[in-house]
Amino acid sequence: MSHGDDHGYGSDSGSGRTDDGYSTLGGTRQTRTRFPDGSGGDSYGGSRRPARGSRSLVMVVGVVVLLVAAIAFANMGGGGGDSGSSDSNGGGSKAEAGAAPTAATGTKPVTGKNGTIASGFAHDQQGAQSAAANYSVALDSVDMFDASRRRQIVNAVYAPTVAAARQGNLDKVYSGEAFLASIGLNPDGTAPSGLTFISRSNPVGTKVVKFSGTTASVSVWYSALFGLAGEGSKNPVSESWFTNTFELTWINSDWKVTDFTQKDGPVPVGRDQAASPAEEMADAVKQFGGFTYAR
Template identity: 50%
Template sequence: MNRGDDERRGTDDPYTTMGGTRQTRTRMPDDAGSTRPRSPRVRASRSTVTVVGVVVLLVAAIAFVNRGSGDGDGGTGQSGGRPESSSTAASGVKPVTGKGATGIPSGFARNVQGAQSAATNYTVALSSVDMFKSDSRHRLVDSIYTSEAAAKLKASQDAAYSAQFLQKLGLDANGDAPQGSLFVSRAIPVGARVESADADDAKIAVWYTGLIGMSGTTSTDPVKTSWNTWTFQLKWVDNDWKIVSDSQKKGPTPLPGDETASNSDEISKAVEEYGGFTYAR
């Protein structure tokens, strides 16, 4: 076999039998002043070095981005004003030891977690349908407010929950829904924030979404959602947290989704079948 045959075979077959390994014969660009091709082993080692270098740079960049401000933060682990993970993580501590005569959780711990749990559960209680009937409203207020605050509050609440107001919601003067309809009023807490706290006093803000409206085929005020923040000034009285004063404001309100609203039958069934929670911090 002559040299011309070898060259033609090299054109048809991209592989050659170099040492019986059938490796690809590839010529790399010449080094300065050199006519020898680079060894595949050299190229592999250089590629490895490049990959390792990129990985090291990525690890360093991630560590830089995620690092906390270890100096001057008092050991809080916060960086740039961002909250610690513990501010949103569940504590795992049992919130209460029982419930009072009104069914509202009671016996909260005398600490910041207990104050947050109390404020969160009070948000739920004060947003319930019991607030629209005078007798149940008075019992509820007496159980979660200080005696001084309750005495001042009940008269103004009675004026606010007037027959005219109840009528606008589709309720009669006693706070009852029409036959065949279901009045819905619920609060679903999203989170709590500590404004201030010590052994005897705490100021807690609760961000929540609410449901309110009349579910029924003839309802002109269907169940809608709202977003509000309820702030409570609490005081440790009679071995529990009691409300001294409270205030509300609208929002923060997220962008609504594109879900299709359910009909009144589905809403009524859900309200009757899905019970509420005792909320813990």
């Protein structure tokens, strides 16, 4: 759901969420979206359609807002603000400006896995960036809509002091029938027959905001795909862009999430490409697996 926290991350102190009530991860949030043409009865076929009627537009926006509000509730907690400007990470210094090349560093990125999530990240800036990228993928995945897999993800990604509280909030959101119905899913979180549910985060790059050795602040810029692919879908798969900044701590020989903040973009200008047919979109997600992100 990017689109999240999931659509699910959030602050973990107890004083209230960030000022942005729509901050998410593992879900989606309201962004500028170019909807494809529905010619030929295909939710994904054809070129751009003319402007929608106001009633149709209100319905689409309403579903997105419902999703955003529900996921944001799961992340209620303290903290907030732009992590990039914070100086509370154990006194660590801010990283130098400028992007480091996404090239091999000679350090092995991961040595194992925790369930389906990479683990054993290097105890350095490279390892922190790799952890943040991989965690953003897990927390924005379809697996967050399955109760047992969601618990595994939360326990693998969050620090033990944070995981229990986060789990309870996420369970309330993801088990809500009204919420699931608003995004077109069945009460058990599965897609209706004939449709494929898609929720995938695609990291474009990472940046170390601050690093102190035992704590790190890492930003992940990513695109998110979210929606239902298939004939007759009322929530076709759309793309949005976000930057999430994760607060990480080194614990039990690995990096774990303690907090996060989110902002929109940077959002690129969309090319004038025809949207793919529903079947092609669904097949692509099934056939193209995700990556283990590392430098």
